[in-house]
Structures are given as C-alpha cells and as structure tokens.
Amino acid sequence: MIPSTILSNNIEMPLIGLGTTHSGGYYHDAVLHSINKCGYRLIDTAKRYGVEKQLGIAVNNCSIPREDLFLCTKLWPVDCGDAVFDAFRTSCEKLQTDYLDMYMIHMPQLPDWIVDQKETKEKTWRQMELLYEDEHVRSIGVSNYSIDDLEELSEFASILPHANQIEFHPWFHQSDLKKYSDENGILTMGYCPLAKGKYLEDETLCRIAQKYNKSPAQICLRWSVQQNVPTVPKSTDSKRLKENTDVFDFELSEEDMDTLSSFSSQNRKIVDLSNICQKMSLPDGYKLNGRVFGVPEDNERMQKTTLLAAIIGTAASASCGSSGIPFRFEVLPSGQPVLGCGSPTCFGSENGGKDLRHDSNFMAGPDGDDGFFREGDLARVRVRNSDAPAQMANCPREFSSSSCSNPMTWVGGFKASESGDLSLQCCHYEGLRFAQEVGRPVVHAGEVYSGGEVLRDGRQTGFDAISNVKKITSGNGDVAYELTVTRMNCLPNPAEDSNEVSFDIQRDIGRILEKVGETAASGVQTNQIEADQRLSPSTDVQSDSYVTPTESDPQETVEQFVQVGEQVVPVTSAGYYYPVASGVPACFTGDAKVMTPSGEKEMRDVRVGDLVLTFEYGKMVYTRVASWLHRLPETKAAFIKLTTDHGPEVSMTPQHFIYKADCVTEELDLVYAEDINKGDCVMVKETENNLIMTVVTAKSTFYETGVYAPMTETGDLIVDDVYASCHNVIKTNTLSHTFLNLATAMQQKVRSILGFFEETGHLPASSEFFLNIIDVLLPHKY
Numbered sequence: 026m027i028p029s030t031i032l033s034n035n036i037e038m039p040l041i042g043l044g045t046t047h048s049g050g051y052y053h054d055a056v057l058h059s060i061n062k063c064g065y066r067l068i069d070t071a072k073r074y075g076v077e078k079q080l081g082i083a084v085n086n087c088s089i090p091r092e093d094l095f096l097c098t099k100l101w102p103v104d105c106g107d108a109v110f111d112a113f114r115t116s117c118e119k120l121q122t123d124y125l126d127m128y129m130i131h132m133p134q135l136p137d138w139i140v141d142q143k144e145t146k147e148k149t150w151r152q153m154e155l156l157y158e159d160e161h162v163r164s165i166g167v168s169n170y171s172i173d174d175l176e177e178l179s180e181f182a183s184i185l186p187h188a189n190q191i192e193f194h195p196w197f198h199q200s201d202l203k204k205y206s207d208e209n210g211i212l213t214m215g216y217c218p219l220a221k222g223k224y225l226e227d228e229t230l231c232r233i234a235q236k237y238n239k240s241p242a243q244i245c246l247r248w249s250v251q252q253n254v255p256t257v258p259k260s261t262d263s264k265r266l267k268e269n270t271d272v273f274d275f276e277l278s279e280e281d282m283d284t285l286s287s288f289s290s291q292n293r294k295i296v297d298l299s300n301i302c303q304k305m306s307l308p309d310g311y312k313l314n315g316r317v318f319g320v321p322e323d324n325e326r327m328q329k330t331t332l333l334a335a336i337i338g339t340a341a342s343a344s345c346g347s348s349g350i351p352f353r354f355e356v357l358p359s360g361q362p363v364l365g366c367g368s369p370t371c372f373g374s375e376n377g378g379k380d381l382r383h384d385s386n387f388m389a390g391p392d393g394d395d396g397f398f399r400e401g402d403l404a405r406v407r408v409r410n411s412d413a414p415a416q417m418a419n420c421p422r423e424f425s426s427s428s429c430s431n432p433m434t435w436v437g438g439f440k441a442s443e444s445g446d447l448s449l450q451c452c453h454y455e456g457l458r459f460a461q462e463v464g465r466p467v468v469h470a471g472e473v474y475s476g477g478e479v480l481r482d483g484r485q486t487g488f489d490a491i492s493n494v495k496k497i498t499s500g501n502g503d504v505a506y507e508l509t510v511t512r513m514n515c516l517p518n519p520a521e522d523s524n525e526v527s528f529d530i531q532r533d534i535g536r537i538l539e540k541v542g543e544t545a546a547s548g549v550q551t552n553q554i555e556a557d558q559r560l561s562p563s564t565d566v567q568s569d570s571y572v573t574p575t576e577s578d579p580q581e582t583v584e585q586f587v588q589v590g591e592q593v594v595p596v597t598s599a600g601y602y603y604p605v606a607s608g609v610p611a612c613f614t615g616d617a618k619v620m621t622p623s624g625e626k627e628m629r630d631v632r633v634g635d636l637v638l639t640f641e642y643g644k645m646v647y648t649r650v651a652s653w654l655h656r657l658p659e660t661k662a663a664f665i666k667l668t669t670d671h672g673p674e675v676s677m678t679p680q681h682f683i684y685k686a687d688c689v690t691e692e693l694d695l696v697y698a699e700d701i702n703k704g705d706c707v708m709v710k711e712t713e714n715n716l717i718m719t720v721v722t723a724k725s726t727f728y729e730t731g732v733y734a735p736m737t738e739t740g741d742l743i744v745d746d747v748y749a750s751c752h753n754v755i756k757t758n759t760l761s762h763t764f765l766n767l768a769t770a771m772q773q774k775v776r777s778i779l780g781f782f783e784e785t786g787h788l789p790a791s792s793e794f795f796l797n798i799i800d801v802l803l804p805h806k807y
Contacts, residue, residue: 042067044259050316071099075310077119343396344438346384348373615731
C-alpha cells in the first residue's frame, strides 16, 4: 500500500500518484492496471489534459470503490472568475463523480483579455473556498504558484491553499518556495519528478542507484517522497508503473539526499510557461493528437442516457465547430430552434490562413436539420501571412452550460430538448477581447434573427455573433429566445505586414450590396442609421425587444451599414436590429491634453492649424495639425487607459497606434494600444526637451462619448505626456500624409470657393474613403 501524507485540514493524500498529462497520449488499460494491480489511489489530472472523460470511465470500471480514490483535477485560466462553478460541474460530470478530493487552480496566469486581473483572482479563489465550504471538494489548492503569487493570494484568502503543485525534481526543486509553503501549512506537491527522463543517465545518479540496488527513476522518486512531497509520475508501461511505487522499502542517506539536491545548481527547468498565455485558447487535450487507446464504451452510462432520453425525450444538438461563428438564429413554427453558422474571412483558419476545421455538427429532426453552415464559407481561400496566428475558437465537447456569460465566449452550439430548454456549448475566442454587445433581439416561433459581417462604406469592419441565448416563456406558455448579439472586430490581424484582399471576397461584397439595393427598392427595411444613432454598451440595451430607431434628422449625414449573409431577410419582431457600432474610429478622448505654444489644450478644443508638441529627430518640436481623421463629439467608444510608473496616463481606442519601446534597447515600434500590456515600455515626456522610457504599470478599459483623431504634419504627437502616433489602422506615415496633404489642399480650396470657412472637423467622407482604400490595398510597412 502506498503511504500517505496529511494536509493541513487532516485529509490524507497518497505520496505517489498517477500523472495523466496529455503528452504521450492516453492508454486506458495502463490506468486500470495502475489502480487495480499497482495500488495507485491518487489520480492527478486537469481539464487542460482533455482526458477527464476517459478517466471517468476508468474510475467507474475499476475494482476500487470511489471513496478509496483521491481524484485531483485543475481549473484552466479561461474558466476563472464567473465560470468556476460551471467548470467544476463539467469536470465532475466527465469524471463520473459528485465530489473531488482536491480541486486546483492550474496556474496564476490569466488570459490577457481580463482587464482587472486581481479582482478576477479574488473572485476565483472565493468560489474555490465556497466549493470547499459546501463540501463539494475535500481540499483546494493551486499549481505553479511562486512565493509572490502565494503572498498575493494570502491578502484576500480566508482559506490558504492546502497544496501547491510545482515542478519538483533534483535538477529543479525551488527549495525557497518549499520552505515558504512549509512555514505556511501549504503542502508542496510535485510534478515532472523524473525531469521527463532527460537526466536519468547522469553518472552520479546512476552510482547512487547502484548503491541501493534501485533504478535511477526510483532514486528520484524516493528523493521527493522522503521530503514529504507527493509526486505524480506518468507511465504507460506496466513494469514501470509498478516500479514507481516500490520506493518505500529503503531510505536515502542524508549525504545522498544532499548530493541529489545539489543538482539544482544546474537549474534545469523542464516545463516552460513563459508563453502560456498565447496557448490558453488552444483546445483541451491538443497534445493528444487523437492518441487515446483502449477506452471501452461506457455501457452503464449509455444505459442511463437511454433511460433518461426515454423519460424526457431525445435532445438534438447543433454545433458550429471551431471554424464557425453563430450568426443566425431561427425558431421554426413548430418551436424547433435552428442555428446558422458562418466563417468570415477574418476567422476560421489555422496558422497562416490554412487548414480550416470541418468539425461542425447538426442533427436531423422532423422539421429538418437543427443547424447549417453558410454555403461556400469553408471553401473560401484565406489570404494571410504564412506566420499569422490561428483564428479559431476553443469549443468544449460537451453542451453543459446554461448560459455563455463569459465575455470571451459565444454560443458555439446548443442541445435542445422537446420543451425548448437549451444546453449550450460555450466556445472561447481571443478575438472577442474588444467586442461590444450591440443588441438583445427576441425571436419567437416563425421568426429569425440574422447577423453576420458588417460593412462600413463598402469595407468589412466587424461581425455580429450570437454570444448568448436565453429561453423566455410568456404568460400564455409561448416560448421565445432572447439573444445577446456581440460585435467583434473583423479586420486583418495587426501583426501582418500587409492587408491582402481576395478578389472572390470583393465579388461577394458586390453581390451583397446589389442584393441590399434590390431589397431596399422593394420596400424591405435595411440597416440604415443616422450618424448619432449608436448604441451604448449593454447596460443601455433593452432586454426584451429590439432597439427602435428614433426619427431621423434630415441634417445628419446618413451612413450605410450592411451585414453580409442573410441580413436583408426581414425580422418579424417589433422594431429593427441595427449594427450600430461598426467603424468606431481609433481616436483619443475629448479631455486628452496636448501642449501648444500658449499652453495645454484639451483635444476637443484643438483646431486645424494649431501647433502641438511632438518629438522629431531627437528633440521636442511643434507640428501643425493638418486635418482631422475623426472628430465625433457624440460618438461613444471603448477606450484603453495606460498608466505609467512615471505618472502620465493616456487613453485611446484599442486600435490606435502607440510607440512601444524595447525595455532594453529603447528601439521603438508602432503597435496597437490593445497590444500594450503591463510591464511593457513606452516613451513619456520628462522635460521640455527630452523623452524618457517608462514602464506601463496598469491597463484598463472604459467607455466614453467623444472621439478625436487629429492628423499632424509629422504623423505623431505628445498626448497626456505620452508619445503616440496620429495613425489608426494603418502604420505608414508617408503614403497617408501624401494623400492628406492633397486632401487638405483640396478641402481648403473648396471652402475658399464656396465660402465655407467654419471648420467641420471630421474628415470628409470622400477623404475617409480613400484612406480606407490605402488601408486595404497597401502594406503597413515600407
């Protein structure tokens, strides 16, 4: 029998357990052998590994009672915050258990789209504590936490972690962290105890192994457990599985323990988590690569499922898959919901715009399929740089959520019962980082809502996706569905050097515009809105109806917004749904300050011809405001606020460019504001004659009315003492200024001839159109 250690709450944990990481695949027979024949009772896994469901079958089929096992799994960072309970329930369902012996937070890092990371960490740990207090878990812990991480957690924790699982082996054992944990009653638990076998042929290790007549692997495991560190080696070989437990019939001498510990001077860390945030959206179990062997059909569960279906009726399921976005929702007269999926040009592909996944799934019913994929989308060629990152959603296999409340998720699919209740598949996508909720239409039987691509002045700028679905029952028993519609940016990736345009896409857009024109001519309402009719964020959206347009002002400029797909199909609910947030320009706030020769001015008070401070050729100079790219006092937009350790704060929209400095070389690069993170470096004004590099200490987002984007003759300026670019969407200064100089001259000539001397501010529609052409057709860099 494998000995145990005691947690701070007097719960016993075995000192040797079975690791089940997704590297190397999953072998069902090996798991059963380890439990039934080798005496393993601690099973360590994680949602991320993608094998919880297979382990659940093993736990259900093994010969050991559930109460004699110690099941430990982990919460993945994308489920932190409000999704902890849902993630816990899903893990328990997969593992076929109604409680866990230990539930851990997999790592302290959070996705970078979470703005208030400390608040999310506090909320996450409080929910972990509630799971423990309500006896859903016997212990709670963390993984990969440093001393700093543990100290931060202790500031708000009512219950300290019972364990911290870290990389722990003779070549990397973090002795200071273990000492801190011991002093605070936190058990150190190890993973990767054999350093993935990389150093098992070490001459000194082999000499010690020969001395005790043990294998080098057994010496490493004994070194861990002799320090009261439970550890979880992984193996699929029956001989090694047994060998790994035979480490309790001898004891290493103090001298040999010290010799093994001295290996850490080589600091051979095995697991690199430095770029883990870039991998958080990858599918769970992605390293398995389909290598799951020997898992039998779970006959007992299938019988229960069949019986349950006989009682409550069968449930259909529709899923857009990882290359599809839900954009259309129809309720047939029979009450059956139908999901429409699309894959726009800005989404759906693996790295470099290749290898779309054909993993959508729809079920046939008495009224037809419960979903469909927009024709031709998956066959369309994506033209992207070869090193462009993947643009795919991470979709769980299960339909287990009652609501997709995470702002980084959409309804990738649903499972509908005969009563109309929906179990949702919530797919996570990083591209929703700066998406905005734009409406909550209600769809009744016989009605349809359709979103899709949003075009502004003939150019695609966004995509309206269905991010949540809520069943509503009226007083007379009729069922309807309230949709939450979110608009995501649908532009080429900022990291690409050029924005190439597929000719097929252009023809598609042309056909759509013709279709809209024909429909409008026939009397069907299209999405035409006044310039100031833009919705504010979701708090201002009425829940149970569409947003009804106000009476138009004939003096206001009318902008055309068109949605691709089936936008022109009239919606039979009251009112109209408007794509109201597309084309929100990249700008500064109205209260942002610039320096002029006569003193500071707020951005809203700046006029064409004013001189404003900038930095050129190594010194501070004044540059003339040549024109306005955008000057929209009544437009509401999302802004990013960057705070620096030298004090200056600057706010700009997510896709406005700012100069990011290399914190070592001070080399400057233009990046989107949304890509500046805490710890990055920017340039701020130190004196009247000099810039200094400083570190960004905080990043937050907010909404504000009034957006302003002046264009100076140099293409940059000092705003709120921070060095920033005038540009948004396009990086190049040369070409845009060549055009702006011409446009400005023409504008002044027209005003002179026609007598228009009052400054209107916003760039004329024709000028803006040609700037957009520059943006679409020409590369970012020269």
